[in-house]
Amino acid sequence: MMINVDRDACCGSGQCALVAPAVFGQDENDLVVLLDARPGPEHDRAVQEAVSMCPTGVIWVDQNA
Incomplete structure (x- = not known):
């Protein structure tokens, strides 16, 4: 799995960092x-939750990469 983010469209809600802190963080402006x-397969569930919780949809996963 390969995770991609569009930082330019991030609204800084931080939901991704809350549900998958090993995969996502936030900078000084609260952007992803x-x-x-x-990440390893042990993070699959948390990553999928982060994708679904993102209010601006800036996180996507390529399962084939």
């Missing part, structure tokens, strides 16, 4: 920071 673009 991708900490691990290729």
Whole structure:
């Protein structure tokens, strides 16, 4: 799995960092920071939750990458 984010469209809600802190963080402006673009399978559930909770839809996963 390969995770992608569009930082330019991020609204800074921080939901991703709350549900998947090993994969997502936030910078000083509260915008998403991708900490691990290729997390292990143990993070699949948290990443999917982060994707679904993102209010601006700036996180997407490529399962084939």
